[in-house]
Amino acid sequence: MDKPKPLVFDGMNMPPLRPLRENAEKRFTEIRDLECMKDDIILATYSKSGTHWIWEVVCMLIKGTTEYTKETKEFFFLEAIPDLDVVHNLPSPRPMNTHLPYRWLPKQLTEKGGKIIHVIRNPKDVAVSLYHHLVDFGAMNISFNQFMETMFMIPNPACAMGSWYDYVKEFEQAAENDKHGAIFTMFYESMKKNPIDETKRLAKFLNVEASDKLIEDIVEKCSFENLKNADKTIKDQSIMKKIIDFAPNMDENAKPNMYRKGVIGDWKNHFTVALNEQFDKIYADEMKNSKLPIQFE
Numbered sequence: 001m002d003k004p005k006p007l008v009f010d011g012m013n014m015p016p017l018r019p020l021r022e023n024a025e026k027r028f029t030e031i032r033d034l035e036c037m038k039d040d041i042i043l044a045t046y047s048k049s050g051t052h053w054i055w056e057v058v059c060m061l062i063k064g065t066t067e068y069t070k071e072t073k074e075f076f077f078l079e080a081i082p083d084l085d086v087v088h089n090l091p092s093p094r095p096m097n098t099h100l101p102y103r104w105l106p107k108q109l110t111e112k113g114g115k116i117i118h119v120i121r122n123p124k125d126v127a128v129s130l131y132h133h134l135v136d137f138g139a140m141n142i143s144f145n146q147f148m149e150t151m152f153m154i155p156n157p158a159c160a161m162g163s164w165y166d167y168v169k170e171f172e173q174a175a176e177n178d179k180h181g182a183i184f185t186m187f188y189e190s191m192k193k194n195p196i197d198e199t200k201r202l203a204k205f206l207n208v209e210a211s212d213k214l215i216e217d218i219v220e221k222c223s224f225e226n227l228k229n230a231d232k233t234i235k236d237q238s239i240m241k242k243i244i245d246f247a248p249n250m251d252e253n254a255k256p257n258m259y260r261k262g263v264i265g266d267w268k269n270h271f272t273v274a275l276n277e278q279f280d281k282i283y284a285d286e287m288k289n290s291k292l293p294i295q296f297e
Contacts, residue, residue, distance in 0.1 A: 010104075015160035016139075017080040028104050031078050036108035039093040041115045041206065042078075046167045047099050047160065048129035049121035050188045052231070053262070055097055056222050057199060058117065061208045062093050066221045068230045073097050075236075093206075099161050102174045110182040115206065118171050121188035122296045123164045124267035124279065127152045130159065131270075144270050153279055165286040172292055189264050189295035195219045224262040265297060 007014040009024035019027040043058060045051045055073040060066055074080060078098040081087070087096065098105070109116065131147045134140050140147070151159050161167065175183045184205040191198045199219055203210040210218075220226070271279065287294075 012101075012162040013160050015079075015099075018082065020079055027079060027084075028100070030084050031098070031100065032104050032107055034078075034084065034087065034106040034108065036106050036112050036114050037092055037094065038113040039115075040106075040109060040112070041093055041095045041117065042105060042109060043073075043095070043097040043117045043119070044102070044105065044171070045097075045099060045119045046121075046126060046164050048126050048133060049119050050191065050262075051097060051099075051119065053222060053224075053227060054117065054119050054186065054191070055095075056227060057202065057218060058095055058206070060218045060221065061199075061203050061206055061210060062095060064208070064210070064214065066214070066217045068221070068234050070234060070236050072231075072235045101161065101167055102170045110178070110180050113180065114182065116183045117186060117202070117205070118175070118183060119186045119188060119191075120168055120171075120292065120294070122264075122267075122294050123283070124271065124276075124296060125188075125264065126164060128267050128270050145272070145275055148275060148279070153282055163286075165283075168292060169287070169290055172290060187293070187295060189297075192262075192264055195222075228262075264295070267296075 007021060007024065009020075009028065014020040014024050041058065041062070043051065043055055045054075052073055056068065059069055076087075076090075076096050078084070078087075078096055079100060087094065105116065106114075108114075127148060128144075130152065131144055134147075140151075142150075152164070154163075171183070171185075175185055184202070186198065186202065196215060196219055199215050200210070203215065
């Protein structure tokens with residue numbers, strides 16, 4: 001059976017999420033026009049940038065507890081929730097998450113004093129994580145080099161939600177223009193190296209009173225191995241079959257590995273010297289006007 005043709009909206013390939021497959025423009029517009037509250041929180045990331053990790057940290061901070069939530073982040077994933085009315089029933093502060101670019105985030109969010117947490121991970125490790133994610137899901141069967149050359153590395157890739165370059169540069173510009181202090185930028189690598197300090201920074205941004213002991217306990221509970229174990233033993237994964245529009249070539253029983261390695265620099269195990277040189281040239285051109293301190297080591 002032939003693979004379904006890519007669905008493109010606003011210049012971006014749509015991931016296989018049912019609301020987007022059914023009517024991407026409708027869902028994007030619903031999100032942009034979402035009625036927001038002053039204490040709403042949106043975690044915004046390019047795919048495979050530590051979303052599940054930071055999501056759990058955020059949820060623990062705003063609840064003041066180290067208990068894992070039974071629901072996975074996908075229960076609050078704006079482009080995937082079957083019915084956005086679910087958001088209106090969430091208790092405040094309402095945490096949500098998305099991979100949408102900045103231009104499609106709720107317009108009311110910054111106007112009403114809401115908060116946006118933007119997490120950036122170096123694109124080489126993003127590419128490696130995304131490659132394995134798609135292979136595990138049965139969404140493709142190509143080599144890593146082929147993936148880089150046809151789906152990720154090029155400025156206008158076939159990856160869902162468009163290019164990493166465009167995504168982070170759009171957020172960078174939004175942060176520079178942010179007059180309300182609504183956008184908080186985190187770097188995956190900084191969180192890995194200094195989790196205590198970065199979690200304290202995040203708590204301050206969220207206006208959360210968190211003791212040093214609570215911060216330490218949250219960091220421990222949200223370590224890679226602990227989150228990986230919680231994902232297997234505690235989290236309710238039933239939402240996945242409800243939100244994903246499985247293609248004929250995809251295994252409905254497959255579960256993408258959300259916690260593969262979680263390290264910095266795994267790209268060195270995948271990039272050849274030639275591929276790395278090719279990537280660096282494109283990166284230098286695409287990011288020449290950016291001031292983002294991306295960390296590759």
